[in-house]
Amino acid sequence: MRWESLFEDLEAQLEAESAREKTSEVQEAVRVERAREELIQRLSPQINAHVEVQLLGGERLHGRLAALGKDWFMLRRGEVEELIPVHALAGWTQRTLGQRQDAREPRIGLGQALRMLVRDRARITVGGIDGSLLATGTLDQAGRDFLEIARHERDEYRRASVLQGSSLVPIPVVAWVRREN
Secondary structure: OHHHHHHHHHHHHHHHHHHHHHHHHHHHHHHHHHHHOOHHHHHHHHEOOEEEEEEOOOOEEEEEEEEEOOOEEEEEEOOEEEEEEHHHEEEEEEOOOOEOOOOOOOOOOHHHHHHHHHHOOOEEEEEEOOOOEEEEEEEEEEOOOEEEEEEOOOOOOOOHHHOOOEEEEEHHHEEEEEEEO
């Protein structure tokens, strides 16, 4: 009888050790997976959440997280949409719960999103990472590393008679591109 109880005790110890090892392996796998996660993936479950962001120049923006791309996100506040490159982000605060987006990786890059604004002949305002206002007008071109904005008054449509010139803005200094519908 004593031998049986000794064997049962040894077996229980081996099972407990095996369970601890499995738990440790699972915990390490989770740590490795989390270490590989990128910011946009981390933001994906927050679609439709109300968020506040701080940009590198200290400016704070808030709104509903409306869209995510590979290297950008969009906030919507009423009729205002703000396209924000991830490189301009200094901090993020989630104010309400969002909803998990489907498992697809965001594929649209910042350049593609900006070219959609060109196609739409969107009137925009561009803010810089230093907090300054860089340009306002119609987005004419989104190059690989720059934006060209036809400058005109905010309440005018782009026509030759109202143009006040054009501005070239390097994309690395862009903190946000605001479109008001």
